[in-house]
Amino acid sequence: MEPILQTQNLTKSFGHLMAVNRVSLDFKEGELTSIIGPNGAGKTTLFNLISGKTKASAGKIRFKGDDITKLAPYEIVRKGIGRIFQITNLFPELTVYENVRVPVLARKRETSRLLSLDRSLRDVNEETSRILGLIGLSEKSDITCNALSHGDQRLVETGVALALEPVLLLLDEPTGGMGPEETDEMVKFVRGLNENRNITIILVEHDMRVVFSISDRIIVMHSGGVIADGKPDEIQADERVKEAYLGR
Amino acid sequence: MEKSRSIIWGKNRFYGVALALLALVLVPFFLSDFLVVFATEMLIMVLFALSFNLLFGYTGLLSFGHAAYFSIGAYGTGLFLSRVSPSLLLAFLIGIVFSFIVAFLIGYFCVRLDEIYFAMLTLAFGMMVHAILWKWDSLTGGADGLVGIPRPKFSILLATIEFSSIPGYYYLTLVVVGICVFILWRVSRSPFGLVLKSIRENHERVEFLGIAMRRYRLGAFVISGTFCGVAGALFAPFERSIAPDISFWTKSAEPVFMSLLGGTKVFFGPAVGASLFMYLREIISGYTELWMIYLGAILIAFVIFLPGGILGFISDKLNAGRRGT
Numbered sequence A: 001m002e003p004i005l006q007t008q009n010l011t012k013s014f015g016h017l018m019a020v021n022r023v024s025l026d027f028k029e030g031e032l033t034s035i036i037g038p039n040g041a042g043k044t045t046l047f048n049l050i051s052g053k054t055k056a057s058a059g060k061i062r063f064k065g066d067d068i069t070k071l072a073p074y075e076i077v078r079k080g081i082g083r084i085f086q087i088t089n090l091f092p093e094l095t096v097y098e099n100v101r102v103p104v105l106a107r108k109r110e111t112s113r114l115l116s117l118d119r120s121l122r123d124v125n126e127e128t129s130r131i132l133g134l135i136g137l138s139e140k141s142d143i144t145c146n147a148l149s150h151g152d153q154r155l156v157e158t159g160v161a162l163a164l165e166p167v168l169l170l171l172d173e174p175t176g177g178m179g180p181e182e183t184d185e186m187v188k189f190v191r192g193l194n195e196n197r198n199i200t201i202i203l204v205e206h207d208m209r210v211v212f213s214i215s216d217r218i219i220v221m222h223s224g225g226v227i228a229d230g231k232p233d234e235i236q237a238d239e240r241v242k243e244a245y246l247g248r
Numbered sequence B: 001m002e003k004s005r006s007i008i009w010g011k012n013r014f015y016g017v018a019l020a021l022l023a024l025v026l027v028p029f030f031l032s033d034f035l036v037v038f039a040t041e042m043l044i045m046v047l048f049a050l051s052f053n054l055l056f057g058y059t060g061l062l063s064f065g066h067a068a069y070f071s072i073g074a075y076g077t078g079l080f081l082s083r084v085s086p087s088l089l090l091a092f093l094i095g096i097v098f099s100f101i102v103a104f105l106i107g108y109f110c111v112r113l114d115e116i117y118f119a120m121l122t123l124a125f126g127m128m129v130h131a132i133l134w135k136w137d138s139l140t141g142g143a144d145g146l147v148g149i150p151r152p153k154f155s156i157l158l159a160t161i162e163f164s165s166i167p168g169y170y171y172l173t174l175v176v177v178g179i180c181v182f183i184l185w186r187v188s189r190s191p192f193g194l195v196l197k198s199i200r201e202n203h204e205r206v207e208f209l210g211i212a213m214r215r216y217r218l219g220a221f222v223i224s225g226t227f228c229g230v231a232g233a234l235f236a237p238f239e240r241s242i243a244p245d246i247s248f249w250t251k252s253a254e255p256v257f258m259s260l261l262g263g264t265k266v267f268f269g270p271a272v273g274a275s276l277f278m279y280l281r282e283i284i285s286g287y288t289e290l291w292m293i294y295l296g297a298i299l300i301a302f303v304i305f306l307p308g309g310i311l312g313f314i315s316d317k318l319n320a321g322r323r324g325t
């Protein structure tokens, strides 16, 4: 089967620093892949390249066979690649409802309506309410996001991911700053997206317990390059990985 | 409970708007000509401030060059009336279309930048427009500007209405400003308006929701500039003479003051701010030439002690009250 996402010699340099160095990877549809590696390995930069936030210095990115290397972020999202950020990144003074509503409007291509009253779009309203129910924030829908707890803000983030209905979802450290219970919830949520909705997932995660329990495949990055790539048990046994990373 | 309260709240708002409209319609019956003229100018400035705030309060872009679109609307209308044809409808259209085009051209470059860089670029373009209006003697009358702009009859189809009288022009202004404010209000409540607010909150994230962020910024810029152009178009036959000072950067600062005074995050905030600004200026300038100092001091006090502006403060109080009970 053709890979859903493919990077070919993908490279990003900042001056002399090769943040991502000739990375060639294939991702299969429906798989849950984790990317691990020490701080500064280039994981976030790789996500920035795929989502169009930064432009590649060299190499190519293909999504479902199309070259997306030079597309703008909004075009990449429209093709079906969603992203949840490492740092919570909401619209702080908008309500929970509005935060989820904007991506619903965007996916339904309703954002350019200039004169229709926002509340009159019934299918958008229903979809927004449905997602708020799924993430369990219906009760808090009128609260502005800056008044939410950190955990609830992460939940809004997941609501946004649902609203976008991506084919491929990039998650950068989704459990960052979470306690053990919240982490379990997040793991369940991510697994649900992958198994029930068949969303292909690429996950950057530092919690090894999570990584080894959830992943179909693990990629290890170090200094901008890939040093190992395989099933969880293969990675666990890999000498180089132990040396560079796990062994610490 | 929550619901019943919001219905009462909605009803109150409806009665509030109806009452305000009634009061505005009755103005010429009860006030002197001097005050009707003052009220006409106030309405024009209300439109100027509200359209400015679509970009400032809603989209989060502080323009220091909005006098450009106001004055292009004014000069377009004034030039057409004095040099081409005394048709008010056509003259308005010309002024508005010109400000639309100029807002589009300037906005196209400006929306690529953020924050202070955006503000500086709008300021620079605004000064260019000022320089052109000032130096292009043969077209604009240079430093003297346009004098003796006619205020002709207004004909639509077969009906002709007289607008040369003070109350006549007041009503024309009231209708045009009313329609424009209604449109702006709808825009602020539309899906497009929600996208503008998200851009204000976090413009980078908007892109990652699949929205072509710059196009929305440009849309806001053009709508904002065009409605400022409408305000300018109304202003030319109102003043009957216009000079390049209406495009100077101090004029661009006025809607900034007005919005901050009244509140940038509440739709009608800038309308309240514009009215208060004009009132204060009128009162203070009657006493002293140094009115700018006093007005400036008042504004500083507002920004420090009432950062959400007058309506922002009131709506916070109301919301707190509703939540508290």
Ligand SMILES: Nc1ncnc2c1ncn2[C@@H]1O[C@H](COP(=O)(O)OP(=O)(O)O)[C@@H](O)[C@H]1O
Pocket: A014, A017, A018, A019, A037, A038, A039, A040, A041, A042, A043, A044, A045, A046
């Ligand atoms: N915008 C940038 N400018 C300069 N250097 C950067 C930039 N972004 C990332 N880097 C550098 O690139 C390397 C990889 O960073 P990053 O992708 O954030 O790593 P990771 O997410 O794996 O911790 C780091 O050395 C980092 O300092």
Ligand SMILES: [Mg+2]
Pocket: A043, A044, A045, A086
């Ligand atoms: Mg990172």
